Amino acid sequence: MELPRKYKAKDCEQRWLDHWKDTNIFAYDPTRGRDETFVVDTPPPTVSGSLHVGHLFSYSHQDFVVRYQRMRGKNIFFPIGWDDNGLPTERRVQNLYNVRCEPHIHYNPDLDVKRGRKGNPTPIGRLNFIELCEEVTKEDEEAFRNLWTRLGLSYDWSQEYATIDAHCRTMSQYSFLKLLEDGHIYQAERPVMWDIGFQTAIAQAEIEDKERPSAFHFLRFGVEDGDRDHIVIATTRPELLASCVAVLAHPEDERYKNLFGKRAITPLFKVPVPIMPDPLADPEKGTGIVMVCTFGDQTDVEWWREYDLPLRQTIGRNGLMMPVTFGAEGWDSLDPDAANAVYTQIAGQFVKKAQKTIIAIAEETEGLIDRPKEPLTHAVKFFEKGDLPLELIPTRQWYTRIMDKKEALTEQGRKIAWRPEFMGKRYELWVEGLNQDWCLSRQRYFGVPIPVWFRVGDDGRALYEERILPAIEDLPVDPLNDAPAGFTEEQRGQPGGFIGDPDVLDTWATSSLTPQVATKWFKDQARHDNLFPMDIRPQSHEIIRTWAFYTIVKAYLHSGEIPWRNVVISGWILDPDRKKMSKSQGNVVTPEPLLDEFGADSVRYWAARARLGVDTAYDELVFKTGKRLCTKLFNASKFVIGRFADIDPAQLGPDKIVAEPDRAIIAELRPLIERATAAFDDFDYAQALSLVEDFFWRTFCDNYIELAKGRTYKEELTEGRLSAASTLRLVHRVLVRMLAPYLPFLTEEVWHWCYTGDAGMHESVHRSPWPTLDEIAAIPAPRNALTYQASVGVIEAVRKAKAEANLSMKAPVSRVTVTAKADAIEAVQNAVDDLKEMLHIEQVEFVEGTPGPGLVAVEVRAQ
RNA sequence: AGGCGCGUAGCUCAGUUGGUUAGAGCGCAUCCCUCACACGGAUGAAGUCCGCGGUUCGAGUCCGCGCGCGCCUACCA
Known part of the structure; x- marks a missing residue:
């Protein structure tokens, strides 16, 4: 056999990719039983995000585990999907085509927008917008598919899905309807966390706190019939003054005790509001007396509800101050004209601008500001993808009831093995801190539509209590485009007719169903039963509160089960300064050049060196080390195989291993197999690699090969030569298999030089059995253990x-x-x-x- | 503010359930072109295992306290 002189990763990568595809060796076999099947719930990456070196990292981790399990003889269920629905795609399309979605515009089948056009955004209809999203998504998926393939991830590509495709829409809508039917989902109109930039509701899981500079402004409020003429209230949001509906202090606070039951008069707007005692008012904060606005924060909402306070909304959905008339119903004022004169100046202004205006007006007003403002920094809630502070805006939204299930959800989390274990703590902490039900509806376009229509009353108004739901067999539906059964499209929006729910579901409402999506759930109940709950969910730690959490919620609500037995958490790739890689910081490393330069195996080696859950600084030296290992394995393999290639395999075998040094090396192999197997069973691929690599390099190459080499050069087929050749073959064949999960390309290459036809082995190293002690059990230990x-x-x-x-x-x-x-x-x-x-x-x-x-x-x- | 994790050689990190003299890779120094590999090999220098206290015959490993770093959760008057 003529073996290549030098190892060039590129030369063999594509060849093996083709070969694996042709031989279909990674396909799931539905005929095999659950106990011999290993089921993985893979995280579908967000395809509209950029390809990131972190992808190479965490997706390699799954593949190590999967390839190991495959070699253990497991029937592997390893699907892959793409997460494409939601805001990131919308944003990308808006930027790419310079368009804006206007839902009222009709579909234009001939719409032709070019990318990169300058000027004002072109308004386009919803369906056109969705079409563009789908188009971009397709391209993005292709880029991801290429990268995933090049990395050698051993997916069963016939199980591929995308979270916006018809199958996922069906699953997601089915889930919604089921939970609605079971009473877990409800609709309510109430204050919700609202992003004024994207103009949509968002859920608690998507909120991110950011430290922002702010200031206490000390405003003098008037007091009716009091023993003093004013009280001083510290506020960071003076622009909400017009929304003030009450003033609260702690019941025991001596400073304000005698004011309870009286009314305060808001400055500028002269609105009388009740002064009330409430234990939640913190005497230490500000001046110890607080104004309640609709709505400044979550506590305002609680007070508003508890005391049944009026609603005076001033911030609109777009973040502009709404038009308001003092003196009108609900907008009492002791001096409506003065109030309106002030409000007119902020009406229509952006919140931030309105704040400045109000402060300026206050400063000009005699006796209003009690003392200079006090700068401070505090946490402000943001949508994780947004850059404007969130507002609490009363709107009608759909919710999944979870607040009453915190204990049960914590319990579910405890049934799952988190690896590393302490990651389970993060889940529990998150569940513990839940403070609102899961807001499901988003006022967006590229997502799974909420499968609900509402009847329209004779007065032309929507009757939100009179829902029309689709039949399961009609899913997926688009209520904005499909008419419900028994209606015609002409009845849309007409008195006595119907309207479709205009919203889409939170992307997590669909992503939380990846197990059900992959099993096909109610569409193929037998298949579902054979795959669910799954064995592992590999993912990284920042999505414990979203992806892991919501998936656990869905599995619990739908089937009372945990979705998977193990959650396997990858750390992050940080930049060399241990900072998170992010596009905005410009420290993101793109993956393709790395694959070009070092080869997929070397890149995988780098990923394999990182322990589970541990964040790892990006370090190119590790790629080089990986490449070195590949070169070493290539050279050693060439040599080792050359030492026995011309001997009839029938003359080689465990029974021929008779020399003491040979039996000694076999004895060394035993703890290696034991320990690496135990590590892998515990998902600790990094430990397993370290053990195998060390044995291969130090024990096998540096010492054993050198020691046994001499005998292999003997002219005759002496007992010693056959023993050495048999040992080299056996140990090498073991090591190649043990490196296969990490270096799938090179090990397959080497495997095909020699071992494909061996009894008990498979044509591919990746379907060949992981080494066990049984394989070497027949070889006696050396006479002397030392x-x-x-x-x-x-x-x-x-x-x-x-x-x-x-x-x-x-x-x-x-x-x-x-x-x-x-x-x-x-x-x-x-x-x-x-x-x-x-x-x-x-x-x-x-x-x-x-x-x-x-x-x-x-x-x-x-x- | 609470929780979790981390702190080991110049750098990046291992260290199996407590057990002799604490390891690897990179880097550094010296040497070796040995018929698999110079993308290699050999040898060497280099560590108060963050600090203090404790448990133990014995602690990098277990416990307590402290310091530093990171993350998670909370924090909008």
């Missing part, structure tokens, strides 16, 4: 002597004296012929004695 260790002692001593004498390693040595205890002497004697040949020693002398530190003391005399 043989390997004592031999290495001699090798190291002689090498050291040669290095210190600046000699070549092949320089001859006339005599070596080994001082050791009797059993170690015997051990060395068992390998002494190999040692002499390897180290070019003429004569070895043994002296029984105490060697000092170590097993053997070695004295070397050069020639």
Whole structure:
């Protein structure tokens, strides 16, 4: 056999990708039982995001585990999907085509917008917008598919899905209807966390706190019938003054006790509001007395509800101050004209601008500001994808009831094995801190439509209590485009007719169903039952509160089960300064050039070196180390195979391993197999790699091959030569398999040089069995348990002597004296012929004695 | 503010359930072109295992306290 001289990753990668595809070796076999099947719930990456070196990292981690399980004989269910619905895609399309979605515009089948056009955004209809989203999504998916393929991820590509495709829409809508039917979903009109930029409601999981500079403004409020003429209230949001509906202080607060029951008069707007005691008012904060607005924060909402306060909304959905008339119903004022004169100045302004205006007006008004403002920094809630502070805006939204299930959800989390274990804590902490039901509806376009219509009353108004739901077999539906059964499109929006719910579902409403999506759930109940709950969910830690959480919620609500038995958490790739990689910081490393430069195996090696859950600084040296390992494996394999290639395989085998040094190396192999297997069973691929790599390089290449080499050069097929050849073949075949999960391309290449036809092995290394102790059970242990260790002692001593004498390693040595205890002497004697040949020693002398530190003391005399 | 994790050689990190002299890769120094590999090999220098206290015959490993870093959760008067 002619083996290539140098290893070039590129030359073999595409070849094996094609081969694996042709032979379909990664396909799931639905005929096999659950107990012999390993089921993975893969995270569908957001395809509108950029390809990131972190993708290579965490997706490799799944593949190590999966390939190991496959070699353990498991039938692998390893689907992959793409997460494409939602805001990121919408934003990308808006930027790419410079368009704006206007839902009222009709569909234009001939719409032709070009990318990169400058100027004002072109308004286009909803369906056109969705079409563009789908188009972009397709392209993005292709880029991801290419990268995932190049990395050698062993997916069953026939299970591919996209979270916006018809199947996922069906699953997601089915889930919604089921939960609605079971009473877990409800619709309500109430204050909700609202992004004024994207103009949509969002859920608690999408909120991100950011520290922002702000300031306390100390405003004087009037007091009716009081013993004083004013109270001072500290506020960071003076622009909400017009929304003030009450003033609260702690019941025990002596400063304000006597004011409870009286009314305060808001400055500028002169609105009388009640002064009430409430234990939630913190005497330490500000001046200890707080104005309640509709709505400044979550506590305002609670107070508003508890005391049944009026609603005075001033911030609109677009973040502009709404038009308001004082003196009108609900907008009482002691001086409506003055109030309106002030409000007119902020009406229509953006919140932030309105704040400045109000402050300016206040500053000009005599006796309003009590003392200079006090700068401070505080946490402000943002939508994770937005850059404007969230507002609490009363709107009609759909919710999944979860607040009443916190205990049960915590319990579910405890049934799952989190790896590393402490990651389970993050889940529990999140569940503990839940403060609102899951807001499901989004006022967006590219998403799974909420499958609900409402009847329209004779007065032309929507009757939100009179829902029309689709039949399950009609899913997926688009209520804005499809008419419900029994109606015609002409009745849309007409009195006595219907309207479609205009909203789409939170992307997590669909992403939380990836197990059900993959199993096909109610569409193929038998398949679902055979796959669910799944074995593992690999993911990274920042989506514990979203993806893991919501998936656990859905599995619990739908089937009372956990979705998977293990959650396997990958860490993050940080930049070399240990900062998070992000597009905005410009420190993102793109993956393709790395694959080009180092090859997929080397990149995977880099990923494999990181332990589960541990964030890892990006370090190119590790790629180089990976490449070195590949080169070493290539060269060693070429050599090892060359040492026995011309011997009839029938003459080689475990029964031919008779030489003591050979049996010694086999003995070393046992703990390796045991420990690496245990590590892998525990999802600790990094530990397994470290063990295998160390054995391969140090034990096998540096010592054993050198030791046994001499015998393999014998002319005759001596017992010693056959023993060495058999050992090399056996150990090498074990190591290639143990490296296969990490280096799938190179190991497959090497495998095909030699082992594809072996009994008990598979044509592909990736379907061949992971090494077990059974394979070497028949090989007796060496007579002396110290043989390997004592031999290495001699090798190291002689090498050291040669290095210190600046000699070549092949320089001859006339005599070596080994001082050791009797059993170690015997051990060395068992390998002494190999040692002499390897180290070019003429004569070895043994002296029984105490060697000092170590097993053997070695004295070397050069020639 | 609470919770979690981390702190080991110049750098990046291992360290199996507590056990001799704490390891690897990179880097550094010296040497070796040995018929698989110079993308290699040999040898070496280099660590108060963050600090203090405790448990133990024995602690990098277990416990307590402290310091530093990171993350999670909370924090909008």
